[in-house]
Amino acid sequence: MERSSSVSLGLVLLGCSVMAAMLMGSSNAMLHVVGGRQGWDVPDNVTFYQDWAKPRTFGVGDQLVFPYRPGSNNLLIVKKKDYEACGMSDPIDIYYMGPTILNLTAVGDYYYVSSSGRHCEYGQRLHITVGKAPGSSGAKLPVKLN
Numbered sequence: 001m002e003r004s005s006s007v008s009l010g011l012v013l014l015g016c017s018v019m020a021a022m023l024m025g026s027s028n029a030m031l032h033v034v035g036g037r038q039g040w041d042v043p044d045n046v047t048f049y050q051d052w053a054k055p056r057t058f059g060v061g062d063q064l065v066f067p068y069r070p071g072s073n074n075l076l077i078v079k080k081k082d083y084e085a086c087g088m089s090d091p092i093d094i095y096y097m098g099p100t101i102l103n104l105t106a107v108g109d110y111y112y113v114s115s116s117g118r119h120c121e122y123g124q125r126l127h128i129t130v131g132k133a134p135g136s137s138g139a140k141l142p143v144k145l146n
C-alpha cells in the first residue's frame with residue numbers, strides 16, 4: 001500500500017467529488033467520502049469502517065464516494081449475510097472502476113465489501129443505515145448548497 005500517494009489521490013478525488021456535488025445543486029445533500037483520508041482500502045484494523053460510520057448519519061439524497069484505484073480494489077453491494085461472512089455469493093452490484101459514487105436513493109440498511117483478496121476479512125467492509133432525514137458528517141465533507 002502506498003499510503004502517501006493514496007492520500008493525495010484521495011484529495012484529488014475529493015475535489016472532483018465536491019465539484020460533482022455542486023453541479024448536482026441539491027440543497028441538503030451530503031457527500032460522504034468513505035474512510036476519510038484512508039479512502040476505500042485495506043484499513044489498519046477490522047473496525048475502521050464501522051468507526052468511520054458511527055458518528056455519521058446518512059439520508060436519502062446523500063452521496064457516498066468510495067475512493068479507490070481501478071484495478072487495485074473493488075466495491076460490491078451485498079446482502080447482510082454476505083457482509084457478515086465476507087461472502088460474495090450473491091452480490092447486488094459490482095463496481096471496479098474507482099472512484100465509485102453512489103446515490104443513496106432509499107431508506108434501509110446497505111452493506112458494502114471489497115472482494116479483492118482477503119480485504120473484507122481484514123476489515124474492508126461497511127454497513128450503513130440510510131434514513132429519511134438529511135445525513136450528517138462527523139469529520140466532514142458536508143456539501144451544503146442553497
Ligand SMILES: *[C@@H]1O[C@H](CO)[C@@H](O)[C@H](O)[C@H]1NC(C)=O
Pocket residue numbers: 044045047048051
Ligand atoms: C483503528 O484504526 C484507526 C485508524 O488508524 C484508529 O483511529 C482506531 O482507533 C483503531 N481502532 C482500534 C479498535 O484499534
Ligand SMILES: *[C@@H]1O[C@H](CO)[C@@H](O)[C@H](O)[C@H]1NC(C)=O
Pocket residue numbers: 024101102103
Ligand atoms: C446520482 O445523482 C446525480 C444527481 O441527481 C445524478 O446526476 C447521477 O447521474 C446519479 N448517479 C447515478 C449512478 O444514478
